[in-house]
Each structure stands twice: as structure tokens, then as C-alpha cells.
Amino acid sequence: MPTIGIADTTFARYNMGRAAIDEIQKNVSVKIKRVTVPGIKDLPVAAKKLIEEEGCDIVMALGMPGAKEQDKICAHEASQGIIMAQLMTNTHIIEVFVHENEGKDEKELAFLMDRRTREHALNVIKLLFKPEKLIREAGTGQRQGFEDAGPLRT
Numbered sequence: 279m280p281t282i283g284i285a286d287t288t289f290a291r292y293n294m295g296r297a298a299i300d301e302i303q304k305n306v307s308v309k310i311k312r313v314t315v316p317g318i319k320d321l322p323v324a325a326k327k328l329i330e331e332e333g334c335d336i337v338m339a340l341g342m343p344g345a346k347e348q349d350k351i352c353a354h355e356a357s358q359g360i361i362m363a364q365l366m367t368n369t370h371i372i373e374v375f376v377h378e379n380e381g382k383d384e385k386e387l388a389f390l391m392d393r394r395t396r397e398h399a400l401n402v403i404k405l406l407f408k409p410e411k412l413i414r415e416a417g418t419g420q421r422q423g424f425e426d427a428g429p430l431r432t
């Protein structure tokens with residue numbers, strides 16, 4: 279049975295790990311290993327350890343960059359770390375970041391954090407079990423959270 283790793287943060291203002299696990303368990307039977315770290319810059323090594331030490335086949339790295347300028351720099355650094363961890367382990371780490379200022383208010387932010395997490399959880403399931411479904415969605419302008427952009431009208 280495959281193992282999905284879930285890494286999330288205490289900095290985030292919504293329990294993204296819980297939403298991811300709920301969505302995964304609604305759809306497939308897998309083993310889940312979860313770790314929670316303080317912030318997004320701690321996600322790369324957390325994900326790498328889930329892969330190398332806990333045997334995870336794929337990991338979701340869930341986090342919320344804050345609204346300040348230093349948070350955006352922090353998010354860029356965290357993303358670079360996550361990409362490096364993917365290359366070092368040859369394993370997908372699906373980064374799910376929701377920037378605090380993407381929602382117009384707290385209600386919309388909570389909605390977005392829940393929905394983006396769940397939609398990426400479904401992507402993780404497709405990557406693991408049904409990669410041909412992603413091929414069918416190629417070029418369709420999928421977005422996780424708000425509405426899909428859709429394909430270009432030509």
C-alpha cells in the first residue's frame with residue numbers, strides 16, 4: 279500500500295493537514311504519515327525525511343506565506359528548498375501554498391485554503407494511482423482553489 283506524506287505548519291491559519299488527510303481518506307486507502315513544523319522554511323527537510331526515513335511515495339507540503347514582504351521572500355526560499363528536496367529524492371513534493379492576502383477576508387481565505395488543499399490532494403491521488411487522468415486534463419487550465427481558467431478559445 280502506498281504511503282502519502284503530509285507536512286504542514288503551525289504558522290498557517292487553517293489546518294491544511296487535516297483537510298488533506300480528510301480528502302485523501304475519502305477517496306483512497308493509503309498509509310499516511312504526517313508531520314507538522316513551525317513554518318514553510320521547515321517544510322523541505324520535513325518532506326525529505328518523510329520520503330527517506332518514513333518511506334513516503336509522495337508528499338504534500340502545505341503552508342501559508344504571510345502578507346508581509348519578508349514572508350514573500352521566505353516563501354520563495356521555501357519553494358526553492360522544496361524543489362531541491364524533490365530533485366535530491368527523485369520524488370514529487372506537491373507544494374500547496376496559499377498566500378495570506380489571496381483571500382479578501384478571513385472567510386474567503388479559509389475557503390481557499392481548504393479547497394486548494396483538497397484539489398491538490400486529488401492531484402496527488404491521480405499522480406499515484408491514475409496518471410492518465412492528468413494527461414486527459416493537460417492544457418485545460420486547471421486551478422486549485424478558485425475557478426479554473428479553462429482552455430484558450432481559438
Ligand SMILES: Cc1nc2c(=O)[nH]c(=O)nc-2n(C[C@H](O)[C@H](O)[C@H](O)CO)c1C
Nearest residue numbers: 289316317318319342343344348349352
Ligand atoms: C518571515 C517568515 N514568514 C513566514 C511565513 O510567511 N510563513 C511561514 O509558514 N513561516 C514563516 N516564517 C517561519 C519560517 O518558515 C521558519 O519556521 C523559521 O525560520 C524557523 O526555521 C518566517 C520566519
